[in-house]
Amino acid sequence: MSIETHIEKVVETPGILVVYWANGEVSNYPYLYLRDNCPSLSTIHSNGQKLIETSGINPAISPENTTLTEENEVQIDWSGEKHSSLFSAQWLFDHRLSKAAIAERHAKRNAMDGKVLWDEQLNNNLPAGDYAAVSASNEALCVWLEQVRKYGFAILRNVPAEPGMVCKVVSLFGYVRETNYGKLFDVKTTVNPNNLAFTSLGLSAHTDNPYRNPTPTLQLLHCLQSSAVGGNSIVVDGFKVIADLKAHSPQMFHLLSTTPVTFRFADQYNHIKRTETIIGLDVFGEVNAIRFNNRSVQPFEVDEDHMTAFYAAYQYLAKLIDDERYFVQFKMEASDLFIVDNERVMHGRSAYDGTTGQRFLQGTYADRDGLLSKLSVLKRDLARLVKSA
């Protein structure tokens, strides 16, 4: 046991247990917190779910007795109930409640979940997997899913150019999100399209379905035919673009992350709309989403004093997104598939000439929760394999 996780002594003070570590650090734990998180099986079910009602704990709960055991564990016999809690030094260390310790753990998690921002340089080293490999091997699947997590984008090659395969790829890691476009949808030129995607027009890079709440967090596109001239696929890392925009103008970043914008889709059978910021921030104030789709955006409702500044920010963002320095570009051939994190990476295409041949893709939506869960379980299981080898 390292010195920093060795407990020197514990002292009961009113409302708070004070732990003195061997390295001189001192940590405070409210009794209520300790009772609520008691690791005993009568508090936490073996499946990890909490069995007690937090609301039922007396907020003034205190120990009858506190002992530092031979094994350097802290045993608390609670006053007023026949229950004891046993906390390992490691658990207490991992749950220190100083601002610094919490910030340190947060930074560590962020580093582990590290996303790699990218621009056109990624063209030299496209994240890609092989369908046969990821279908057959947990290691290969783990590597491919880790690329998706890290870059918000990855290619999968040699996916048999058969209808429906795009959903089969989803089943490797999660579940299809069905929408009004179906379980999957065909992307090709159609007559009277309800969506410009189903024309041969170029589409500047965008996120899909910002008008939908919840927006699908993953999109997959699989190429079944590719004989038309043009129609290059383009993907752009929205988080990289936002980072550069923020460096250029914190004011623009502020406007785009606080101003509500409405997105809308309507046809004979659907009427879907959502009002949200273009840049999404999580509870820590960190960027967690971009919603950008100039086709479905509605007239801005920004007051006359701020409209010009908002347009300047919007146009600046749109121009970055349309700047080739950020483009990863490739021509999808039959049996190529790519996946994007639809809240991070925008996708688009150049126009194609439908008179020169066919361009036929199938697309589907899915969600990140399944993918990240699968990735986490694969990593855990592979680590166990390594350990036991």
Added chain:
Amino acid sequence: MSIETHIEKVVETPGILVVYWANGEVSNYPYLYLRDNCPSLSTIHSNGQKLIETSGINPAISPENTTLTEENEVQIDWSGEKHSSLFSAQWLFDHRLSKAAIAERHAKRNAMDGKVLWDEQLNNNLPAGDYAAVSASNEALCVWLEQVRKYGFAILRNVPAEPGMVCKVVSLFGYVRETNYGKLFDVKTTVNPNNLAFTSLGLSAHTDNPYRNPTPTLQLLHCLQSSAVGGNSIVVDGFKVIADLKAHSPQMFHLLSTTPVTFRFADQYNHIKRTETIIGLDVFGEVNAIRFNNRSVQPFEVDEDHMTAFYAAYQYLAKLIDDERYFVQFKMEASDLFIVDNERVMHGRSAYDGTTGQRFLQGTYADRDGLLSKLSVLKRDLARLVKSA
């Protein structure tokens, strides 16, 4: 035409078109905004999608000429491009950009989307529909979906007590959200459950899957067998509880809407977690979600100086949720189904005695976007019917 939507005159000023209304009001429209939202078919496709790139418009765009037409429309011939825009007085009125006009429209939309908060009084008047009726009639379906929108909760009776029907009900308005629990899941006592839902224990009211991002926004539960003693269903309006908590203590409301909390679910095949506030706020600062599940919540990461205050807020919230004054309670009989907005209405059950009989439900998840879209289209189509009658 009413006087308030009649234009008296229009005046070009630098960067801004000024509209003088017959009632004395004055409105300002930046030229960039007007060009971007030109209603011509070369700007907006007939399917409502924008065809031009906003980033491509010259921010200094100005009119060559502006005319108020005989029909009280504003025609702008743009300088530097061969394009004219024609705005009706009604469009300009509906898009006034003063702070007051924007706030007025926002309030009007909120009123139209009005949610009705409720407590135990709703027991006297349970929102409910009949399966045969909502399957056969658009009017009945519209009424039932409107109840779901308004209360975040509704019962549907006489849904044939056959496996899989819960998904068929979803197909009336939207799409099933498949998760690791399947397209649908059985809720009954099982051996070695990975989730306490699959025991006969009571479950205090909670939202489902707060550990999942995106969390499913709707849940449906359908009763196939109900012969066990106990097992009453309980639903609680989270938005009502939050409103009362906020009235009691704005400070508690602040803590619960700004403090990140982690929810987690793990078993052999899944590892899902999410960090979010318990009370969710939208971009306008209005409550748009509650995430409350004491079983999957992880040890709070609140620093030692604020932990006690956070626990006080959490316990206060949990006690309100567990207060019968907020309970709508009913015993589900075979063929009863209920739906909840899973980001608003919590559901739970009392314990039941598995030795006295069976309790067998099937559940599934779905999303609000499909339901609200269907409701909107039904309302539009029914309004047209009324008009043409």
